[in-house]
Amino acid sequence: MTATLARWSLLALAIALLAVWLPLGKDLLFEYRYGKTNLFYSPVIERFVYKELLGDGHQFVYRDETGTDYAREAFEALIPFIYYKNMELWGKLPLTLQGRRFDKAGIQAARQVLQLDPEELPEHRPRIQLFPLLESNPGRARLRFPEDIMRPGQRLTFINSDANRIDPALTRTFTEALADAGFAFPVAASFGRVSILKPFDAGFFLLDARAELFHLKRVDDAPVVARVPLPPDLVVRHVKVAENKRGEYLGLVLTEDHRLFLLGQQDYALTPLPLPAYDPERMALKILFNPLYRTAIYSDKTHVHAVAMDQDFRPIDRYSREMVMARTRPVDQVWSALVPFSLALEDPNGRYLRLQPRLHGQTALIGIGLALPLAYWWLRHRGLRRRDLLPSLLLVAVTGLYGLIANLLFPPERASPRLSREAAEPLTGAAEAAAAGGD
Numbered sequence: 001m002t003a004t005l006a007r008w009s010l011l012a013l014a015i016a017l018l019a020v021w022l023p024l025g026k027d028l029l030f031e032y033r034y035g036k037t038n039l040f041y042s043p044v045i046e047r048f049v050y051k052e053l054l055g056d057g058h059q060f061v062y063r064d065e066t067g068t069d070y071a072r073e074a075f076e077a078l079i080p081f082i083y084y085k086n087m088e089l090w091g092k093l094p095l096t097l098q099g100r101r102f103d104k105a106g107i108q109a110a111r112q113v114l115q116l117d118p119e120e121l122p123e124h125r126p127r128i129q130l131f132p133l134l135e136s137n138p139g140r141a142r143l144r145f146p147e148d149i150m151r152p153g154q155r156l157t158f159i160n161s162d163a164n165r166i167d168p169a170l171t172r173t174f175t176e177a178l179a180d181a182g183f184a185f186p187v188a189a190s191f192g193r194v195s196i197l198k199p200f201d202a203g204f205f206l207l208d209a210r211a212e213l214f215h216l217k218r219v220d221d222a223p224v225v226a227r228v229p230l231p232p233d234l235v236v237r238h239v240k241v242a243e244n245k246r247g248e249y250l251g252l253v254l255t256e257d258h259r260l261f262l263l264g265q266q267d268y269a270l271t272p273l274p275l276p277a278y279d280p281e282r283m284a285l286k287i288l289f290n291p292l293y294r295t296a297i298y299s300d301k302t303h304v305h306a307v308a309m310d311q312d313f314r315p316i317d318r319y320s321r322e323m324v325m326a327r328t329r330p331v332d333q334v335w336s337a338l339v340p341f342s343l344a345l346e347d348p349n350g351r352y353l354r355l356q357p358r359l360h361g362q363t364a365l366i367g368i369g370l371a372l373p374l375a376y377w378w379l380r381h382r383g384l385r386r387r388d389l390l391p392s393l394l395l396v397a398v399t400g401l402y403g404l405i406a407n408l409l410f411p412p413e414r415a416s417p418r419l420s421r422e423a424a425e426p427l428t429g430a431a432e433a434a435a436a437g438g439d
Contacts, residue, residue, distance in 0.1 A: 007410055014406040015399050019343040022402075023335070030331045037323040040288070041295045041308040042078040043097050048306055048319040049078050065319050081107055081290035102291055109246070112289035116240050116252055116260075118282055122189065124347070129153070131192060133218045134201040143196040146218075150174075152187035152206065177223035178216065184209040191239035198243040202250050205239045213239070215268070228268045238280075239263065246289070254280055262287075262313075274307060274315050302326035333363070340364035340400045364400060371396050371404040378404075382411055 038051040048065040062075035073090075076083040080095050084107045087093050094103040118124055133150045134143050148167055151157040156178060158170035179185070188211065192204035203217030205228065213228040213236050230236065240252040253261040253270060258280055262271040278285070278298050285298040293316075294309045303326070308317040340360055347354040375396040379389050392412060396403035 003413075007412070010410045011395065011403075011406045014409055015402045016343065018402045018405055019339075019341060020345060022339070023342040023344070026331070026335055030329070036299070036325060037304045037321065039297050039299075039304050039306050039319070039321075040079045040082060041293055041306065041317065043081065043290070043292045044078045046317075048308070048317070049075065050304075050321070051075065052324050054324060065321075081111065081292075082288075084108075098292065100291075106291060110289060110291040112244050112246050112249075114240070114242055114249070114252055114262075114287040114289075116238075116254065116280065116285045118280060118284065119347075120240065121238055121254075121280065125352075129190065130159075131190060131194060131204065133158075133204060133216070134196065135221065136201040136203060136217045136219050136224075143198070143201055145196060150204075152190045154186045156187070174216075174223045177225050178206070178214065181214060181225040181227060182212075183214050183225070184212070189236075189238075191241055193241045193243060199245045200243050202241055202243050205241065207236060211235055226268075228263075231270075234259075234261075234270075252287075260285070271313055273313065274309070275305075276307075276318075277305060299323070336360040337363045338367040338370075338401050340368065340398070368397060368400045371400050375404050375407060378407065379412065384412060388412075 040049055041047075042049045042064070045064065049070075050063060050065075052061050052063075053059070054061055060072070062070040062072060064070070064078075070078065073086075076086055077092070080087045080092065080097075081102075084093065084104060087095065088104055094101050095107075096102075129152055130149045131152075132145050132148075135146060138144060147162060148158045148160050148170060151159060155171060155175040158167045158174065159165065160167050175185075183206070186209055188207040188209060190204055190206055193202070201217070203215060203224075206214045206216055208214065213230055215226045215228055217224040235256040236253060237256045238254040240254070242249075242251040247265055249271075250263045250265050250268075253263050255261075258278065260273045260275055260278065260280075262273065263269075264271065273287070273296060275285075275296055275298060279300070282300045283298045284300075285296065288295045288297070292311075294311065294313060295306060296309070297304065297306045299305065303320060303322055305320045306318065307315050309315055337360075341364070342358050342360070344356045344358055345353050347356065372393060375393060376389065379392055380386075384392075392403075392407055396407065399406075
């Protein structure tokens with residue numbers, strides 16, 4: 001009984017490891033060379049244009065939404081605000097578009113990129129609640145990290161990093177400042193950008209126990225607190241803080257019902273973004289600002305969507321397409337037919353390892369149909385009787401190629417030879433005769 005339990009434990013472990021390692025080996029042998037679609041809105045032809053990597057040899061295609069192909073330089077000239085440095089090298093600056101003239105300085109001043117990826121959401125990236133609250137008025141050219149860290153909780157605790165002790169004065173000062181502004185403890189969530197490589201520090205946005213949003217900054221080592229006005233039907237899920245030299249927007253506000261807003265620096269004005277079919281759980285988002293348009297591009301692993309907007313964020317055009325990387329390769333089709341499932345360690349929308357089963361559907365019946373007769377032949381070759389084959393064959397019927405390999409690695413014991421009744425009877429008679437002779 002113990003040996004049987006040990007063998008089946010090894011079989012289960014082998015199948016789990018094979019379901020992880022074999023797909024990884026397949027991906028190493030057959031490198032995936034299809035790239036994500038880079039989609040833009042061209043202010044020159046006022047159509048969407050895109051660039052895709054098609055496969056071996058780093059072959060790129062440059063097209064617009066009508067299917068017209070372009071050479072690389074011609075394609076870059078269609079989106080001059082993206083490739084403005086090349087435009088300068090080619091002597092094409094300043095640009096004249098829609099009756100307006102744009103030089104390098106004007107293009108740089110109007111450019112901004114805001115991003116929000118699924119892996120940035122708190123549910124996909126849990127972290128220890130310790131944050132440096134930077135001094136927003138450092139009195140020097142660059143920001144620097146403080147000697148203390150902020151720990152949101154039942155109060156706003158400040159801990160001296162050098163002594164690893166709570167700073168009671170700072171804790172009391174900042175906690176009371178929040179309470180005086182109407183903040184209801186405990187802190188439900190904290191949002192900020194932990195970096196000194198930014199043009200200025202916008203501090204942190206804190207959600208209180210009543211789901212109200214507050215803005216906290218540290219100015220001259222003193223707290224500056226402001227309540228962010230929210231519409232009654234808006235419940236904040238995440239705030240992506242993104243300080244930018246343009247100083248127009250502090251970042252993005254995502255709600256529980258998947259609506260997305262730009263957060264204005266002046267009076268915290270919320271600008272809704274028209275993003276049909278946007279799903280923050282699985283779609284990466286970029287918002288591109290240029291002197292003429294604002295373009296939102298969001299995509300999952302199969303489709304890319306884009307909305308071109310004017311400077312007041314009114315939609316002027318939309319476009320969606322299936323990306324080349326969504327097409328199944330022949331090697332992936334063969335693999336899906338050979339094995340019924342695989343186990344992925346990575347979370348495509350997060351930064352942590354997570355074991356995820358991926359079923360291959362009915363095509364895996366082909367691999368199971370091949371593995372079963374091989375397993376039957378192998379087990380019979382081992383000397384197992386037909387009635388003892390059933391457990392191992394059931395395992396192969398469920399796990400396919402993995403179960404076959406596991407049985408090869410940890411084969412069952414051979415059937416014990418048993419003496420037949422006919423062979424046993426002469427031995428018994430001989431023993432009786434010997435006993436009688438002894439008497």
